[in-house]
Amino acid sequence: MLFYTESPLQFAFSKLWGDGESADDTKKFGFIGIPFDSTSTYKPGSRFGPRAVREASYNFERYNIILDKNLDVSLFDFGDIEVIQGNFEKTSSIIEFTVKELLDKNIIPLAVGGEHTISEGILKALDVENTTIVHFDAHMDLRDEYMGEKYSHATVMHRIFDLNPKDMIQIGIRSCSEDEISFAKENKITYFTPHEVNKNIDMVKNAIKNIEGPLYVTVDIDVLDPAYAPDVGTPSPCGLNPFQLESLIHCLKDKEVIGFDLVEVSSSEIGDITSINSAKVIYDFLAVQ
Numbered sequence: 001m002l003f004y005t006e007s008p009l010q011f012a013f014s015k016l017w018g019d020g021e022s023a024d025d026t027k028k029f030g031f032i033g034i035p036f037d038s039t040s041t042y043k044p045g046s047r048f049g050p051r052a053v054r055e056a057s058y059n060f061e062r063y064n065i066i067l068d069k070n071l072d073v074s075l076f077d078f079g080d081i082e083v084i085q086g087n088f089e090k091t092s093s094i095i096e097f098t099v100k101e102l103l104d105k106n107i108i109p110l111a112v113g114g115e116h117t118i119s120e121g122i123l124k125a126l127d128v129e130n131t132t133i134v135h136f137d138a139h140m141d142l143r144d145e146y147m148g149e150k151y152s153h154a155t156v157m158h159r160i161f162d163l164n165p166k167d168m169i170q171i172g173i174r175s176c177s178e179d180e181i182s183f184a185k186e187n188k189i190t191y192f193t194p195h196e197v198n199k200n201i202d203m204v205k206n207a208i209k210n211i212e213g214p215l216y217v218t219v220d221i222d223v224l225d226p227a228y229a230p231d232v233g234t235p236s237p238c239g240l241n242p243f244q245l246e247s248l249i250h251c252l253k254d255k256e257v258i259g260f261d262l263v264e265v266s267s268s269e270i271g272d273i274t275s276i277n278s279a280k281v282i283y284d285f286l287a288v289q
């Protein structure tokens with residue numbers, strides 16, 4: 001191999017899984033792109049998300065001035081999962097199967113979508129019932145059906161709720177129906193609006209820090225204000241800013257994260273704001289590992 005070469009087709013700081021690797025106890029993360037883009041109702045294009053995020057990741061330094069440390073994590077980029085556009089159920093099975101393969105190798109899945117429905121396939125492979133779901137999003141995505149469909153970007157968190165997770169926390173919520181609010185309240189799903197984050201971010205940080213046991217993190221990048229992430233499936237104004245999201249992601253330090261996904265990146269250009277802020281979320285998560 002050549003020294004000092006990098007591949008923009010892999011997430012920065014990652015390497016390819018090779019024959020020399022073993023499924024030992026060292027903490028390892030497996031980056032997988034899941035370019036499924038099939039139920040978007042407003043702005044399609046999330047099938048290009050994995051490519052855009054990988055490319056944008058080359059913008060960052062290994063040294064993190066805020067944390068005063070070098071990013072030092074065992075990260076492997078496995079490429080993209082083969083998805084079947086238009087067929088959620090088959091795609092979800094493929095995702096579940098692939099994530100199980102990663103788990104067999106003792107690797108924690110780190111997925112980039114694609115649309116939000118991909119989270120369901122990943123979670124089916126994990127021990128959901130003992131896991132708290134930490135969900136960053138402008139939307140609750142708790143509808144039971146959307147336009148008559150059970151499986152949609154707008155129903156994904158209801159489908160995940162159906163898998164019976166231990167607990168669910170939603171952060172950044174500013175767009176939902178009255179029924180979704182009632183559902184959240186009836187089922188003791190905690191949610192924080194951006195207004196609450198602005199007023200008292202420590203309360204939200206503590207909600208993350210106080211989680212016990214395994215947790216799964218799903219970030220719909222539309223949690224950020226459209227000023228910082230305009231190219232998303234369903235933009236919604238008055239969102240979080242990147243400083244707030246960075247400090248909330250940093251609260252995942254020392255938590256037992258068993259899986260992580262970032263979804264709904266519909267960037268259409270190289271190096272746009274949305275893909276750079278998306279890559280930054282993954283960078284921030286890896287930096288506290």
Ligand SMILES: [Mn+2]
Pocket residue numbers: 137138139220222223234
């Ligand atoms: Mn959303």
